[in-house]
Amino acid sequence: MSRRRNKKSHEEHMSESWLLPYSDLLTLLLALFIVLFAMSSVDSQKFTELSRAFNMAFEGGTGVLENNSPMPDGMLTGMEGEEGTEKEKEEKKKEVTADAEIEKLTYIQQRMNAYIAENHLAEKLETSLTDEGLLLTIRDNVLFDSGVAEVRERDKYIAREIASLLVMDPPRNIIISGHTDNVPIRTVDYESNWELSVMRAVNFMKLLQENEKLNPAWFSAKGFGEYKPVAENKTEAGKARNRRVEILILPRTSLDDKN
Template sequence: MSQKDSKIPAWIVTYADLMTLLLCFFVLLLSFAEVDANKFRRIAGELSKAFGVQRDIPAEQIPMGTSAVFDQFSPATPDRTLLDQIRQRSMEERPQLESLRNILDARLQQQVRAVAQQVEDLLKDSIEEGVTQVEVDHKRVVIRIQEKGTFVSGSANVTNEFETLLLDMSEVFEGLPGTIAIDGHTDNIPIRTRRFQSNWDLSAMRAALVANVLLLNDDLSPERLVVQGFADTQPRASNATQEGRAQNRRVEITIDLSEATEERGVRSVEKFSPPEASPPLPGSEETLRQAVEPLPISPTEMSAEPPTANEALFDETVEEVSERFNPLFPD
């Protein structure tokens, strides 16, 4: 069976060359063209509308739908205004609470310094002799008693003069709030006797003896006293010299007023702060609204300025704190 010879016409080669040149020409024109973005968007939008392309729906036109799952099992979303109200109240109260804390802390520091001054007046003679020192450490008053003139060397027995001074101090302590810590310290020279096996025994025994003398005052509660012995673990000076060892042999009485003052401060802040609302029940928008609803204010209170209210609250707080210091601050 013979097969016909297929032959490409001669004109098809010329036609292909022309089409290739035409394509290159349009590509060259496109490379030199400048596209106007605004005009391009406008034309593209018109073409989209003409061909029925779905347009974007703005956010404010999103259709609202409901879901049976969220309606039954999800709490109601609170109004934006309620969240704004909670945030606004928190921002308004924060600077007032900080101001109250600062004012109260300053007044309490003043009270602590007054206590220290009262103790210094009582120990004036022994301070001048270098036997005792009084320091203020934040909300604590530290009375540092050296061994010289108070204890017999190497013994826990106190002198008669020091015992009388301790009894006078107990009368001051009974009118003060807070705990009273009595700490015994020694130098690094070891001691070993029939009564004291080490410096631990000596330091603890001296602190305990001071506590026993203070408790001769029946008005001083034993629950307020804390007795500790530290031996030579907390030196104040170098044990290499005789003077340094003399400074390390001491008893420290620390009046801690922080618990009493902080308790008063917390009560004052709680008075100033609005009561916390109970958590709303799921799905109850009315419960959430009641939780953030402001307290009713009378016309007289509305006319008063906030600083006046703060001053009134501060005066009330100061009176409460001062009641704990009545023996030191008579009218």
Template sequence: MAKKKHKHEEHVNLERWLVSYADFITLLFIVFLILFSMSAVDAAKFQALKESFQQVTGSGSSLVMPAPGSTSTPSANINTGASKKKNDIAAEKEKFEQIKKKLEEYAQSKGIEKNVIINIDQNGVNVTVTGTILFANGDATLQPAAKAIVKDMFNIINTIDNPIRIEGHTDNIPIRTAQFPSNWELSTARSTNLIRYLIEEYNFNPKRLSVGAYGEYHPVAPNGTPADRAKNRRVEIMILSSQSPIDKTPKSGEH
């Protein structure tokens, strides 16, 4: 009979638990170090710990939080930026309300409140001057009486350093002269002449200014009556908000 071979018993490694135990103790040690560092609120020590941990694990930046109170805390930066923006918008809106009130009081004092309309919208403060307050019919030269009005109004407008946009509009009555072949040229000349006047007479910073011209194509009323056509012959002076979707010139503190 063949002899049966004896199977050797497998050797059981009774020390495997030591590996897991060592990992556990190491992680526990790191946790206590982090808690101690956070309680001390010492940014320099915390940074040193973070760098040491990065060298050991190679991933410390994702596991170790920024030091308490550190400027590198993302949520703190986001909240601070959002809060500042909200405060800036609120301050700008309050300033716009003050300008609107002063312009309305000025228009009433001069008896031109029917021709000077002030509104606040998403673009900022919109000052609409209609009729012949600034320019005679078919002309783009500032009238003598208009210069005093412009001066007074811009003393109020210029209390804020936001960009200014000036837009010219006409009624639908065609004009064909050597100077103005169409209403396009007339509306352009009116807005640009007002801008030139501000720059030349009051040293207004050109970087704050922009111009638009729309001819007869953006009416605010039907052109069926003289009164409605007078509403469409207008210049709009816009104090642009920092939130305005309209393209803006850079802000500047110089006037």
């Protein structure tokens, strides 16, 4: 009798044990569907939230969902590769745009150099391509009398000729800057070289804008006083080089193209 009871009890115990593997199987199937769903979506944040919620349902532990990546390593690498390719394309596009802009500025420089040569102004005007853009340097004795910010009447034609060279399609932003030597100045009109350099830049800029084809919105003016020298102020030649007005033509950017 005792053996029968033990056997019956054992059979009842065995008959209930199938529930455990069955529930594990359902759990694994559910996990599989969640993984497949997450893989079909590129939203890593959504997958992370689902993963965290599912692992909490399991009351912790390490499983297939405890992975920082929402996709298998190989697939993730592929995605990163595509992103890298897009970045490379964008960088390549910027390089092509920059190269094209350098060519355009070089063409503008050639026009300016031709004007300088035709008018025998090589000792008074010069151009150079810099990291910032195309720079036209004008010696102060070309346009101004000593200590004066107004452009001389006889030299206004030079400003008008330069203005015609600044008519470009598409237009570019232009910065006019004034510079002086280190000789102090204190007059009724100008208390320091700051005021003199600023007003020379402003007056020259106003003269350029008499050309109706130039939009004033493209221009800005700066004054640096004696603090941006291009030569030493120890000699008269050095001081003459430092007394100057500069026109900086900026290259166009993608932001400019949108405006």
